[in-house]
Amino acid sequence: MTTGPDRQSFLGDRPVPYCKGCGHGLVARRLGEALVRLGLDASQIVLTSDIGCVGLVDPLFPTLHTVHTIHGRSTAVAAGAVLADTVLGEGRMKNIVMIGDGGATIGLLHLTQAALMNVDLTVLLHNNMLYGMTGGQHSALTPEGFATSTTPQGNWVPALDMEQLLRGCQAGFFARQLATDAELADVIASAIAFPGFALVEILELCTGFGVPLNHMDGKALRALAEADGRQLGTRIHRNDRRPYHEVYRERFPAPSGRPEATRGDGSPARVFAHRLQRPATVVVAGSAGERVQTAAAILCQAAILSRLHCVQKNDYPVTVGSGFSLSEVKLAPEPILYTGADAPDAVLITSADGLREVRGRGDLNRLGPGGVVIADESLASELSGDGVLTLPLRRALSPDTAALGAVAILNQRNGMLEREALLAAIGVLAGDGRAALERAVETAVSLAGQAAADPAEEGGR
Secondary structure: OEOOOOOOOOOOOOOOOOOOOOOHHHHHHHHHHHHHHHHHHHHHEEEEEEOOOOHHHHHHHOEEEEOOOOOOHHHHHHHHHHHOOOOOOOOOOEEEEEEEHHHHOOOHHHHHHHHHHHHOEEEEOOOOOOOEOOOOOOOOOOOOOOOOOOOOOOOOOOOOOHHHHHHOOOOOEEEEEEEEOOOOHHHHHHHHHHHOEEEEEEOOOOOOOHHHHHOOOOHHHHHHHHHHHOOOOEEEOOOOOOOOHHHHHHHHOOOOOOOOEEOOOEEEOOOOOOOOOOOOEEEEEEEEOOOHHHHHHHHHHHHOOOOEEEEEEEEOOOOOOOEEEEEEEEEEOOOOOOOOOOOOEEEEEEEEHHHHHHHHHHHHHHHOOOOEEEEHHHHHHHHOEEEEEOOOOHHHHOOOHHHHHHHHHHHHHHHOOOOOHHHHHHHOOOHHHHHHHHHHHHHHHHHHHHHOOOOEEOOOO
């Protein structure tokens, strides 16, 4: 799908998942047009979306990086990504936040802090003046007199004025437009190109609640905006503030060459060799409170000390302190552009909680060619087959160090990292618990040696 001989559309050829007449679909189309006009590379664009109807936008842009956040936190997540890219990286990414009026007001301090810091990101605020997905309740951006399901006789209090709020935060760019405005794509393009924090407030109507409760159409929406004294167009455009990353780099100049690895006390850390030729994914699963995610973090830190790229993603139930705990770790000799674990190379399981979770996720059925499963001996009756190794992880080590032991055994078997890299990683992360974790690694390596000498340990026996 193209818009010209050499101009690719960023918007996928698929149905728009919004109610008929909803302004969200118009905003998505205008964003697609703006990206085409800017000539940006899809691989360098991040679309960060919030909870609510606005969050349905992700699949509409299949070639972009998309991040779907929890309610109100999209601006904070995007700001963190931008700062990581601009302060620590090359600063090539463009991050665009798609947020509704509910998410914007729930996460209001995130918006103001990003504006105060002048983080180089663009926020498209879809303001339909109510909570559309959850029943049409009023929000902090509902105008006075506007009817919602919770203010059927009209809202009694004035709406928060985003323009005045952002002026107080010294924001560099703010525009207010209707979703139906012909110039919206140009305004969005200007916001994205602006070198600092930019927010476009886009007024629209929720056809499910806003229209029937207020008997409104597009003309009435424009009249409402003008009657409220909030003028349309680009209201703030100032270039007297530099984006945060430029100020940071001036205050803290980056050292020449690659940064030096350090230990937890700031002393230089040794850089280790590795034997990793391709990306490798490891799933570590066990019970909450048994340092599963610590073991995964040590593996990541060892990879960093070996000049590898790594990503760690953690998962646990809402109970947090009970049930399963799981980490996905991806290591690679090159930058990791896709963080998924489609075919794990290894699954490490230290408890029944962990086994239930990896089975539910399908990790065992998705093991890659030559994939290995390392599990505690208590799970031997439930795991069998080639590539399965069961060992007395909890008995020979402890429940709190079983996951780290499984990591050390995996590394001993595949030789991916130097053993000293794991020990050095413990020194960076462990603090007072360092000695116990170092002993766990040595004990696990001994277990791995015993298993190699006893083939009966393979196959779940």
